[in-house]
Amino acid sequence: MNGNVTEVLTVCGACTNSCSLKVKLKDGKVDKVEGYAKDPRTKGAICSKGLSAKQMLQDPRRLKYPVKRVGERGENKWERISWEEALKTIAEAFNKVKAEHGPRAVGFYNGQASGWGFPYQMYERMAHAFGADVSWGTSECFVPRVIGQAMTYAGVPMFPDYEKANMIVYWGRQPAFSSSTQSHFALDARDRGCKIVAIDPLHFHMAAKADRYLRIEPGTDLALALAVLYVIVEKDLWDHEFVDNYTNDPGLSKLRDHLWGGNSDQIVYTPEWAAEVTGIPAKEIRSFAEELATTKGVCIITGHGLEGRINVTQTARAIAILRLVTGNFDAPGGDLVTTMSPKLNAEFTLNHMVNPDEPSREFVEFFNVPQYNPPECHYPLLYAMQGCMPTPDAMDLVENGTVKAGIIQACNPLLMFPNAAKVKEILSKLEFVAVVDPYITETCIQLADIVLPAAMFLEKTEPEYFQYDRFSPYIRLRKQVATFEEALPDWLICVKLANALGLGEYFPSEDIAYYTDLMLKPSGITYEQLSKEFWVWFGEIEYRKYQKSGFALPGGKANIFSEVFAQIGYDPLPRFVEGAENRRSTPDVAKEYPFICFTGRPGPMYVHDQGRTLPWIREMRPEALAMVNTLDAEKQGIQDGDMIELTSLRGKMKIKAHVTNIVSEGSVYVPGGWPDANYNELSIDDKFCPISSQANYTSCLAQMTKTEKEALS
Amino acid sequence: MSKAIYFDIDRCIGCFACQSACKQENDLAPHTLEEALSQTAPIWRRVMEVEQGDYGQETVSYISLSCMHCADAPCVIACPTGALSRDKESGRVLMNESKCIGCKMCLQACPFGIPQYGKDDLMQKCNLCLDRLQDGEAEPACVASCPAKALRYGDTAELSKKEQTKVAARLVLATGNKYSAGI
């Protein structure tokens, strides 16, 4: 051992699962990172993404300092400027727009990469201080499912009780990609007899290990859920005690009626019906439903595989109902609700500055949502979950000229939003755009006037309570162990920009301790405590909390029948709705575009479009590969490695084909986030879930043809 | 008693953490994007997806492959200079870089295709985290990082015993008995 070796415990930020990370430094420089054996969620594990952290510090493609655009948008020419000049320029542009058109004429756009806990709250604080709401990031993911669950049992159970589970269902979730550091729980459970079920159009990774694999047509999960409920009700396998005492549909009379054709389409949601929709044989649906309902302790772990569909919220509703009727909600071996943050300062995000009628609250938990529906927000339920303007509304506001300038943090809409051409067209209307990112992305190239270099997770100190799987009631401090040139943490950029905007009274300090203490005030947890103790636990894992506290829903009971939906005018029980483009509901489109072309995660080593410039990671999967079924490939003479062209009603793209049976016949899978093979040339941007605003962006119909190789760059 | 890494193919979900961990631990190339794209850098632990079967009967497995530190290592026999040797106590097949002439006889001998070659064209491969374990860490980097706990490290006898216990438990379950004790 040479050099002075020190260890720092921090929190990984390669994704939002926030695994504990041990950083080893040699002479003050980051030498290695690894997991933390004592973290009860990870047991020392760290995924391929977190392990590449060192190369994030060495990436020559990272933005080192603020830049100003030279020439026209799209030329990708930049001039280095000082932070002072950058912030001054942005502030002047924004304040000018504010003066002429009001604060809501400036868009504050946000994505996943900076994190959904403290950094998001700081961003809200800045935006609200300015007088505007934040937009984006929630229509796309997670929140649409949250709505469905919130309506059902007023919570989001994100703590699977793995140790007592006898069945774990991965429904639209691939644990090899997302929250892999919890996969050991499932595999340990399997060792003692727990069954693993995977419902996934792609038969690989954990799904290929499942005891029961259901290959489902993308976008039809709602049909499966309804058919499973049908079988459970038909065979009287539901938990009578729980349903009768704790839900608003004792005896399941309303649900039964609904499932037996008492819905506006008059469809009886039988397994036979569902088989036609999902492609899963009726026998298997029955068998699955019976096994699920008769198993004591079932975790249903959902993921982004359910998203990008116009039926997303009702799908989440149906699955939530499934948890209820099987007695697995907040039960041993099932999915538990946990306290998802310490008591947070309700005033931290300055909600009263966007909502003058903001009521005073003692504290908030998890998200701090202004208690109103913002102007031009047509999806109040989405906003009510996370305090974020729905994307379609936000895009409309740009398109119709209401919003004139914007700041885009931690996202890359020009690559990741559906219908890339249209996105560019709309966002190009913004007169002034600032982007906060560690890299010059497509969004920067096409839109930005100023780009501010964001720090990556080893380069910032901030409190972290957000997690994704096995959401546990502890808060930790992410600790800065490195600096990258002039890059700054997102929260500090908020502070500095806010000051430049003249909002310094709300951002009087550049000390993380100040904001940490302020945000955590009602909890009694302090920055000092966190810096000494690494983690502080603010809650316990408890079963069946509803027995004490009931359900914070109309009637005080779990809503199998959603009172709130009924009031608003949405289906109070989940009615089956097809995705926007498929063979059954758009057969004319299917004639010319016969393949179900869908997208999703690009693999275990990538998050969205991130990681492509990290050598260790890129080596693992150097290029985009579409998955083409062996039978389809044979029909068209496509061999492994051939280039194919995919076209949809929106556009076309080229990609290399990987011929495999992981994807089903008649489907093509395109991994997301690849600039040179962008699924979003094909995707649907204008059909939305009416409840959550989510666009049907992960699945559409396409035609596939073999094409010539292009000259390799 | 010799130590070894045990790879449990039934648990590996192909997450690539081990490949990343090994790269970091040994500071392996690639260090530039260009080198990564050239696909020529040495990989000491490699994750592979193996698909078999026709559509409808397809099976997909994942293998995390690294030097198996074979008890009767063919590479040791094949090496002309004595650069490769096996240390019985630690269970490692070790490379003495100063003796390697890059002849690639080991590559031809190894049933797993393990030998890798760096820019100097000399052979390099997993050394069972010799330095890391000497520094006091309990496990090789790949084992420590594995999210599925598919990689395990320890005494060969103990590893065997654990595996036997698990298989026995499966047999018990398969025959319909409820096996409730923790393993």
Added chain:
Amino acid sequence: MPKNEKICIIGNGGAAVEAVKALRENQYEGEIHLVSDSAQPAYNPMLTTYYVSGKIEFEAMFPYGCNMDLYEQYDVTLHLGSPVAGLDTKTKTLSTASGAVYPYDKCLVATGASPFLPPIEGMDRERVYTMRTVEDAQKLKEALEKKPGKALVIGASMVGIKVVELLYDAGAEVCLADMAPCLFPLAAHQECACVIENRLTDKGIRLRFGAGIEKILEADGKLSGYFSDGKPPEEADLIAVCIGVRPNLGFIDREQIEIDRGILVDDHMRTSDPDVYAAGDVAQGMNLLTGKKQIIGLWPNARYQGRTAGRNMAGAEDVYSGAIPHNITHFMHMVFSGFGDLTSGTRTETEERNGGYVQRAWNGSNLVGVNMLDSSCAQIGIIKSAVEKGLQTGTPAEFEQLCSTKLRDKLLLEHFKRA
């Protein structure tokens, strides 16, 4: 075994040393007498070209150590510089050229092989070199110091190509000749050989194939090699002859021990005499691919055979069922690997993808040989192992997609799958 047992080992190469180690590691406590014409510790003939080119130091030619420590450690009585003249299985003695006689209870013949020199005029000239022994290497290294302008290498073999490389790197103009019509006549298929030949020609190396050397003359300080095609001779400052080796078994009585090309051995390394074993380049064991016995003059084969002989001589049962002839060599920024005999195939398939090159030769549904170039060589060990195991167990692997990534992965899966 009782302490007064005597085991004699004739020879001092890889086979002999592995036999020594195996004897002692299997509790043989008797005497070990090692008789060798060489006076040096065991060396590896493969390493001679590396020494000549300067890639390794002198000491590195001796993989077991450039000293006698190993023999001391394993309690071996050495009789060095003592060529064996005769072996009598009736009296169970061996006799040396100087008249010494050594009795044995068991004997291992591991005398290796020597370069074959065609009996032509001029073969004995000073500047005609072979490349097998340490002395050969020292001579050629010295010759290189004189900076030869032109060099002729006779024999486009594995050894020949390494000699070509070191001469080329030393700045000489090189001509490579062989009686066969193409390079690597024993190891490569003509198509693959052609690919390599083109690369050599691109580098300015002259190739002269299809004619054997007939005589070597010297005039005005220059050598001239005349070939059977009658074309103008090759001028050179030095000539290296690398056309193969012949086993050193002149002292063996063919009436006593069965000999074909080499000394025939079974899977225990026993010769036709129950107390005499043979191993290494002098021995003729099983070629798993052809099912016939063949000398496979490869370093690992010699060591396995020596080890097997040693174990059996110590009374511990061991079997070595055979090997497949294989080669891997890298020279001038290319790598060639192969196994089997591609010339014996009735059908070949070539695959060129992603900068690699793979050629497979089939005889009906039997794979008889594989050639690989460059990046494809990464798979050679996996496939060779699969072929060997299949042949050893009588359950040949599926070879349909051999050499593709798919099969490589599948073969690896077999290693890890549980029944």
